[in-house]
Amino acid sequence: MTERVLNVKVGEPLEANLSRAARMVEALELGESPAPYFGIGFADVGQFAALFTPRRWDLLAVLRECGPMTVAELARRLKRDYKNVHGDVEKLSAWHAVERDERGWVSAPYSEIVVDIRLPQGRVA
Template sequence: MTNTKRTLEIKILTEEQAMQASAPRFLDAWNKGEYAGEYLTFTSPGMFFEVINARRWDLVVKLQKLGKTSIRELARQVQRDVRRVHDDIKILIEHGIVEQDAGGVFVPYDEIHADFTLTAEAA
């Protein structure tokens, strides 16, 4: 997986839809023995927006441009309080969108794709 572009696909699915979607993806990746991307699934738009709000999305975008950096430098770049940026980065790390090592924080994905559909039935 060293030369493979890492991708993250973010979806909003019901628990049933998430279970139905994960089994074929797992089996396909297992059978092919190839990297098939990574997935983050939320069961409601509310849960999605609770984790990925506008300020946190801005941090992800800025980190993709900057590469690995310190939280202090990230806060300086986005002109926000260091403590608030730290709190937001902690949540993004907990959900696997951002990673951290001794060199700083970074987005490990070359590509992030968010996908969801709103229907009258879901309302």
């Protein structure tokens, strides 16, 4: 697997994303090959926690440790119900945290997942 890092940003302002995209476009227009950037963003911690539940982190850990496998095998290794694991795979797949190949096998394609949580600024007393 090539080195791919998934950057998960929570509470990052839209301007930061737009700036990152503009820098990538600028580099491409100059004929440069910018490093690939894989990222997903969440408005707040609640939205992040709704996707990345403890069971889904366990799922990702098994995939990273054992490599690609079927959902049935993943459910067996996790000692969980197939239907629930399938649902978790669907949710994580929709956000590109896991991938399915042409055989339907599931993998965690990232060498690293970096989570950056920016809490809302509090008001000063």
